[in-house]
Amino acid sequence: MESSTCADIRSVRETVRPTTIIQSDKLSQLTGAEIIIATETFQITGSFKFRAAYNLVANVPETTLITASSGNFGQAFACAAAMLGKQAIVVMPANSAKVKIDATKSYGARVDLVDTSKKSRAERLAEIALENPGCRVCSAYDDPLVIEGNASLGRELAELNRPFDIVVVPVGGGGLSSGVITGLRKSNRHDIHVIGAEPLMANDAAQSLRAGYVVKLDDEPQTIADGARTVSLGKHNWEVLKDGLTDIVEVPEDRIEEALRLYFNLAHLKVEPTGALTLAAVLTKPDLFVGKKVVCVVSGGNVDLDTYLKVLTRDARGN
Numbered sequence: 001m002e003s004s005t006c007a008d009i010r011s012v013r014e015t016v017r018p019t020t021i022i023q024s025d026k027l028s029q030l031t032g033a034e035i036i037i038a039t040e041t042f043q044i045t046g047s048f049k050f051r052a053a054y055n056l057v058a059n060v061p062e063t064t065l066i067t068a069s070s071g072n073f074g075q076a077f078a079c080a081a082a083m084l085g086k087q088a089i090v091v092m093p094a095n096s097a098k099v100k101i102d103a104t105k106s107y108g109a110r111v112d113l114v115d116t117s118k119k120s121r122a123e124r125l126a127e128i129a130l131e132n133p134g135c136r137v138c139s140a141y142d143d144p145l146v147i148e149g150n151a152s153l154g155r156e157l158a159e160l161n162r163p164f165d166i167v168v169v170p171v172g173g174g175g176l177s178s179g180v181i182t183g184l185r186k187s188n189r190h191d192i193h194v195i196g197a198e199p200l201m202a203n204d205a206a207q208s209l210r211a212g213y214v215v216k217l218d219d220e221p222q223t224i225a226d227g228a229r230t231v232s233l234g235k236h237n238w239e240v241l242k243d244g245l246t247d248i249v250e251v252p253e254d255r256i257e258e259a260l261r262l263y264f265n266l267a268h269l270k271v272e273p274t275g276a277l278t279l280a281a282v283l284t285k286p287d288l289f290v291g292k293k294v295v296c297v298v299s300g301g302n303v304d305l306d307t308y309l310k311v312l313t314r315d316a317r318g319n
Contacts, residue, residue: 012051012148012149013156015044016044016050016051016152017042018156019039019156020038020040021036021038021160022036022267022269023035023036023037024266024267026266026267027266027267030262030266031283031286031289031290032289032290032291033286033289033290034164034292034293035296036164036295037263037267037269037295037296037298038167038295038296038297038298039269039271039275039297039298039301040153040298040300041269041270041271041275041298041300042301043300044076045072045076045079045103045302046072046103046301046302047076047275047301047302048150048153048176049073049077049140049300050079051149051152052073052076052141052145052146052147052149052179053073053076053079053080053149054076054080054083054149055146055148055149055152056077056080056143056146056149057080057086058080060136060138062135063085063087064086064089064132064134064135065077065089065135066088066089066091066132066136066137066138067088067089067090067125067137067138067140068090068091068121068122068140069091069092069104069140070097070226070229071092071096071097071101071226071302072227072302073140074090074092074096074100074104074109074111074140075103075104075106075302077138077140078105078106078107078109079107081107081108081109082107082108082109087110088107088108088109088110089109089110089112089132089135090109090111090112091112091124091128092104092111092112092113093115093121093220094113094116095116095222096113097226097303097307099302099303100302112124112128125137139173139234140175141172141173141174141230141234141237142175142235144236146175146179147179147236147237147240148179148182150176150178150179151180151182152179152183153176153179153180154179154181154183154184154185154186154187155183156183157192158187158188162293163293164192164293165192165193165294166192166193166194166195166246166289166292166293167180167184167192167194167195167295168195168249168278168281168282168295169194169196169297170196170227170228170274170277170278170299171228171233171241171248172227172228172230173230173232173233174205174234174238174240175237176297176299177194178240178241178244180194181194181245185244194244194246195246195247195248195249195281195288196241196247196249197248197251197278198248198250198251198277199221199228199250199251199253199256199277200251200252200253201221201223201253202217202225202230204217204230204232204233205241205248208233209245209248212242214232214233214235215232217231223253223256223273224256224257224273224307224311225256225273226272226273226274227272227275228277247288249284249288250284251277251280251284255280255283255284256273256280257273257276257311258280258283259276259277259278259279259283260272260273260276260311261311261312263276263279263298264312269298270303271298271301271303272303273303273307274300275298275299275300275301276298277299278297282294
């Protein structure tokens, strides 16, 4: 089967739900920037990952597909496989959000839980691949088909009938950020700056940009932003990000939680911690954004109720 093309992107765009755009006057007032929210919380399976997963599953010939995911790609991958008549096997950390584990199973995928303190996702993935000859091992982020799928969001942003200066994108493995950059470039929107938002305690991408090469963390970081618990950027993503990112903001955990509460209280929007990273970046380094028209990409809204309630009520309790 042919690799991803512009026709594939049109197919993705015919399948996905367009991103939801929210102009937030309250968040704009608070931050001093004009905040435009582009939220993927209403996307199929509740996150941007469906864009990537559908494009990948639709464009490979194998019928048994294996991936590793903390949750959002896993359930999107499982959903796409079910839609296209393929079998999905998903390796997930045992401490993944229960809502994401249950959702992945609900689409008919086989879920294999691994204790990442004892064995890495990659190690377990390799074991399962040996048990399933003829399968395809798929990356949640380090694949041109993933980047092209996510580029559909960049194209949507480029086509918005409003001017803006900056797009802020969460960074984990780099699939979304490289996709958004690719989509903007293909739409000839080189005037728009893309800034990454990454947890401080999972800052491999920021370290990589400073070093000029991909830096790999020793262990999977246990940030509350579980979608960014990757140990390194993908090699395909790095080739886009090393020149495509204008800057990257390393976000402390308390800022992620603050942003999640602000989305709930001021924008009436439920987001997962990884989705809150972009507003958290604005709060962390306001000087980069004051006076600018800023699109904050919310990557998804899949969060365990217990985790969500703890974050929402922590501020009220003062601890």
